[in-house]
Amino acid sequence: QVQLVESGGGVVQPGRSLRLSCAASGFTFSDYGMNWVRQAPGKGLEWVAVIWYDGTNRYYADSVKGRFTVSRDNSKNTLYLQMNSLSADDTAVYYCARQDTAMVPPDSWGQGTLVTVSS
Amino acid sequence: DIVMTQSPDSLAVSLGERATINCKSSQSVLYNSNNKNFLGWYQQKPGQPPKLLIYWASTRESGVPDRFSGSGSGTDFTLTISSLQAEDVAIYYCHQYYSNPLTFGGGTKVEIK
Numbered sequence: 001q002v003q004l005v006e007s008g009g010g011v012v013q014p015g016r017s018l019r020l021s022c023a024a025s026g027f028t029f030s031d032y033g034m035n036w037v038r039q040a041p042g043k044g045l046e047w048v049a050v051i052w053y054d055g056t057n058r059y060y061a062d063s064v065k066g067r068f069t070v071s072r073d074n075s076k077n078t079l080y081l082q083m084n085s086l087s088a089d090d091t092a093v094y095y096c097a098r099q100d101t102a103m104v105p106p107d108s109w110g111q112g113t114l115v116t117v118s119s
Numbered sequence: 120d121i122v123m124t125q126s127p128d129s130l131a132v133s134l135g136e137r138a139t140i141n142c143k144s145s146q147s148v149l150y151n152s153n154n155k156n157f158l159g160w161y162q163q164k165p166g167q168p169p170k171l172l173i174y175w176a177s178t179r180e181s182g183v184p185d186r187f188s189g190s191g192s193g194t195d196f197t198l199t200i201s202s203l204q205a206e207d208v209a210i211y212y213c214h215q216y217y218s219n220p221l222t223f224g225g226g227t228k229v230e231i232k
Contacts, residue, residue: 035221045161045169045212047221059219095168103150105159105216107180109168 002026002108004096009113014087022079022096022110030054030074033099035106036081038092038115046092049081050099063089086117121145121215125224131232138200140227142213147193150217157217160189160198163226164209172211173198205231 008020022034036048049070051058058070069082079096093114097106122145132138148157156176161169171180173189176196186201200207208231213224 044226045163045214045223047223050219050221061220097168099216102216103153103155103157105157105171105174105214105221107171107174109170111168 002098004098004108004110006094006096006110006113009094009115011116011118012086013119014117016086017082017084018086018115020081020083020094020096020113020115022081024077024079024096024098027098029072029077031100033101034070034072034079035097035099036068036070036079037095037097037106037109038090039095039112040089040092043092048094051079083115086115088117091115091117120220121148121218121222123213123215123222123224125211125213125227127227128225129228129230131230132200132203133232134205135202136232138203138207138229140198140211140213140229142191142196142198142224144194144196144215148215148217149193156192156196157215158189158191158196159214159216160187161212161214161223162207162209163212169212200229203229203231 003025005023035050049060051070067085071080093112095112097109099106124143126141158176160173163169177189188199210226
């Protein structure tokens with residue numbers, strides 16, 4: 001079955017960096033676009049970034065553009081999110097979610113990893 | 120950016136009764152080339168990731184009970200739970216995937232009356 005497992009979250013000081021990973025299994029990873037979506041504590045869902053199935057295109061939310069970088073390694077079935085210049089506003093659970101094509105929404109989500117930005 | 124506005128913020132419904140959630144997008148999410156609305160609905164229970172219920176505004180995801188239905192077109196959409204069950208207590212989000220940035224509604228919390 002489809003499995004997405006995020007890792008790399010934790011407590012980090014403002015201004016520092018963190019890299020999240022999302023390990024995929026149970027499907028052909030290289031066939032799917034992948035998204036990062038975050039959810040601040042007690043808040044709604046905020047899309048962060050998407051990377052196409054082959055890595056050729058990437059798009060970001062304005063709130064993270066220039067600070068976050070999404071990447072993937074299809075040989076390792078793994079998605080990444082490099083987060084730099086973190087601030088308290090980035091505190092959230094970060095989910096990875098697969099998306100078959102742009103014609104359909106993300107259909108499978110991981111359990112999420114919590115990132116807390118605090119001094 | 121397309122802004123998604125849900126109403127109400129919360130609602131309490133008796134078991135077996137109908138629950139209706141509305142969602143309005145700031146611009147049309149109807150993709151003219153295939154006449155499909157790029158609008159989805161998610162259910163999120165506490166401590167869990169979102170679960171896709173509906174896509175293309177009215178197509179149920181595989182395995183989703185048929186008491187869940189979606190309707191609407193263009194900018195106005197509705198999620199209906201025809202007969203609320205205890206396991207339907209959750210927050211429901213509408214979502215547009217018509218254009219980047221992808222955006223979500225603020226959520227509607229459904230509880231048992």
